[in-house]
Amino acid sequence: MTSLPTAVSLFSSAGIGDLGLSANGIDVIASSELIEQRHQLYQANFPSTHCFTGDVWIHKDQLVDCVLRRLKGEELFLVMATPPCQGMSTNGVGKLLAEVRAGNRPATDERNRLIIPTMDVVTALRPRWLVLENVPAMRNTIIISRTGEPINLLDFVTSEMGSEYVGASEVVSCSDYGVPQVRKRLITILTRDAEGAHYFHRNGGTFFPPNSKTKPHTLRQAIGHLPALDPFVGPRAHTDFHPLHYVQKMGPEKHWWISSTPEGETAFNNQCIADSCGHAGNSAHVDRTAADRATSGERSALFCEKCGSLLPRPSLMDERTGKRRLIKGFHSAYRRMRWDEPARALTRNFPFEASDNKIHPDQHRPLSIYEAMVIQTIAQYDFSFDLNGKCANRKVIADVIGESVPPLLIDSIARRILEVSAEEIAVPPSMRRDTLAA
Numbered sequence: 355m356t357s358l359p360t361a362v363s364l365f366s367s368a369g370i371g372d373l374g375l376s377a378n379g380i381d382v383i384a385s386s387e388l389i390e391q392r393h394q395l396y397q398a399n400f401p402s403t404h405c406f407t408g409d410v411w412i413h414k415d416q417l418v419d420c421v422l423r424r425l426k427g428e429e430l431f432l433v434m435a436t437p438p439c440q441g442m443s444t445n446g447v448g449k450l451l452a453e454v455r456a457g458n459r460p461a462t463d464e465r466n467r468l469i470i471p472t473m474d475v476v477t478a479l480r481p482r483w484l485v486l487e488n489v490p491a492m493r494n495t496i497i498i499s500r501t502g503e504p505i506n507l508l509d510f511v512t513s514e515m516g517s518e519y520v521g522a523s524e525v526v527s528c529s530d531y532g533v534p535q536v537r538k539r540l541i542t543i544l545t546r547d548a549e550g551a552h553y554f555h556r557n558g559g560t561f562f563p564p565n566s567k568t569k570p571h572t573l574r575q576a577i578g579h580l581p582a583l584d585p586f587v588g589p590r591a592h593t594d595f596h597p598l599h600y601v602q603k604m605g606p607e608k609h610w611w612i613s614s615t616p617e618g619e620t621a622f623n624n625q626c627i628a629d630s631c632g633h634a635g636n637s638a639h640v641d642r643t644a645a646d647r648a649t650s651g652e653r654s655a656l657f658c659e660k661c662g663s664l665l666p667r668p669s670l671m672d673e674r675t676g677k678r679r680l681i682k683g684f685h686s687a688y689r690r691m692r693w694d695e696p697a698r699a700l701t702r703n704f705p706f707e708a709s710d711n712k713i714h715p716d717q718h719r720p721l722s723i724y725e726a727m728v729i730q731t732i733a734q735y736d737f738s739f740d741l742n743g744k745c746a747n748r749k750v751i752a753d754v755i756g757e758s759v760p761p762l763l764i765d766s767i768a769r770r771i772l773e774v775s776a777e778e779i780a781v782p783p784s785m786r787r788d789t790l791a792a
Contacts (some may be wrong), residue, residue: 359431359772362386362412362421362479363403364472365438368395368754371487372434373735375762376396376400378772379668380432381583384421385788386410386475391741399737410471418478432483432771436759437468467497469507473514480487482762483550483771486511486542487759490525508542519544520551522559526763530567533760535729539697541767553774566770573715585609585719597745599724601705608707611688612716614666621688622680624666626658633660639667641684656680667706686710697729702756705748723748726754726755731762 358381363372366385377380386406387393393407404420406413421430476484480504495507505513508523520581521544528537543561545551557563581592583601593599604612604680611621623637626632636655656669668681670690690713691697698711707720709715714721732755739746739754746754 360425360428361432361434361636362417362430362475362481365468365476366393366396366436367393367436367758368625368739370730370732370737370754370758370761371436371764372396372400372777373732373737373761374766375432375768376764377433377735377761378768380768380772383424384417386417391746394741394756395739395746395750395754399740410468410475411580414471414475418475421479430479431554432485432768433479433481434485434487434764435472435476436487445621466603469497469510469784470500472591473511476515480546482545482691482775484515484519484521484542484544485764485767485771486523486540487764488540489654490540493523493525502612507742510590511542512544515544518546520554521545522554522561522613524560524562526562528760528763529570530562531766532563532571533567533696533729533731534571535697535699535760536695539759539762540699540788543771545771547775549776550771550774559575560765561770566766570573570696572694573691573697573729576697578693580725582717583722586704594649596724598727598739599722601719601722604707604719608668609718611666612707612713615688615690616757617690617715619690620685622654622683625663625664627666628658628661628663630662631658631661633658635659636665637686652678667711675785681708683708684710687711691715700726700730702753705752723751723755726752730755730758731760732758768791 358379361375361380361382363375363385365367365381366372366387367389369385372382372385378540382403383407384404385400389394390406390410394406396617397405404424406417406420408536410417432701436706437503455626468683492507496504499505499510512519521542523540523542525540528535528539538611541561545554554561581595581599583590583592583599584586585601585604586606591604594722604660610622614624615621615628620639625634635766636659639654654667655665657665659662664678668683669678670681672679686698687708687710689711691711693715698710701710703709704712704726705723709720712720721729723731741752
């Protein structure tokens with residue numbers, strides 16, 4: 355191609371996944387996103403992209419018209435979309451149909467059928483490649499089709515695309531593609547490219563053959579070299595190193611729980627630290643529902659079963675009973691990560707100690723925003739959270755990071771697509787990514 359291949363991004367959020375496209379010289383000419391503040395971040399980072407903010411049902415026709423005008427008769431190379439699965443059923447066609455007929459579930463809740471306007475855009479633009487990214491449960495998601503009948507979401511996609519497109523839907527772990535994080539995603543890739551069809555055929559129907567995988571990067575490789583933080587007894591911020599390498603202040607009780615927690619363990623299993631006791635056989639944490647606790651009480655020890663001392667386990671004073679009780683939580687809460695493994699999947703709650711497996715391996719705190727950027731591979735690319743000269747607030751940043759697809763995964767996919775399509779792209783230096791810090 356003489357010019358950069360073009361792409362359209364749907365459900366773009368702040369554009370973190372799109373970094374993987376631009377790093378390969380793919381020009382995202384239009385983007386759609388519902389939430390305004392996220393799309394403002396997108397526009398700040400992708401100023402040449404035409405952004406359609408709001409409900410895709412409403413602006414899908416305008417988006418298509420805009421893209422066709424910008425293409426000027428040329429082919430659209432790729433569409434990337436991450437339609438949300440909120441409210442969709444994974445319980446099977448029969449159960450969903452019964453609920454609809456019984457009046458317990460609306461048949462035409464548009465929020466649950468965002469794949470439909472997605473496919474309206476895709477079929478109107480006929481890209482050479484389609485990439486859909488979502489959670490693995492999308493494989494079993496049932497939606498109400500245009501005709502009012504339940505259908506598997508992926509079956510709907512393939513029926514809309516028609517026999518001209520071939521491809522596959524596959525669950526991949528981001529840790530197999532250079533991301534220092536075990537984050538499983540369902541990647542659907544369909545193409546009408548002749549070389550793409552040959553590629554799928556040569557590899558037995560998969561886009562991700564075993565030889566495409568890399569050795570996982572560990573948390574130590576990713577963040578082990580970063581300046582230390584301690585939100586209670588040391589520096590809470592190293593903004594001289596990076597403006598987002600900071601954590602929130604921590605209270606003494608919470609610091610006590612966390613500082614007593616070994617690597618890879620949860621504070622719910624901390625043992626007695628009394629000098630005169632040190633009993634290590636106190637009962638371990640059991641994941642229990644509120645109903646379980648109401649009928650049979652707590653099974654996890656809060657006080658040492660030998661000396662009676664309060665254990666450094668997450669607890670609080672119950673206003674109703676006036677007694678101290680364990681905080682409700684699963685075994686993954688208040689748990690330290692392990693240095694020599696990839697991180698567990700980041701969520702929007704990563705800045706909080708109670709989040710799933712997100713306490714630093716040996717420092718007494720959760721992850722900093724910058725560490726999350728490294729783990730999500732955002733830090734390898736040129737991306738800013740600044741809006742109008744001011745950094746977006748912590749919650750917005752955490753939501754955007756936790757809900758994004760790691761750009762290095764999209765980078766790997768885009769690079770392979772370009773290789774398969776035999777496209778030779780001269781990537782400008784400003785778009786190139788750095789290698790993962792060792």
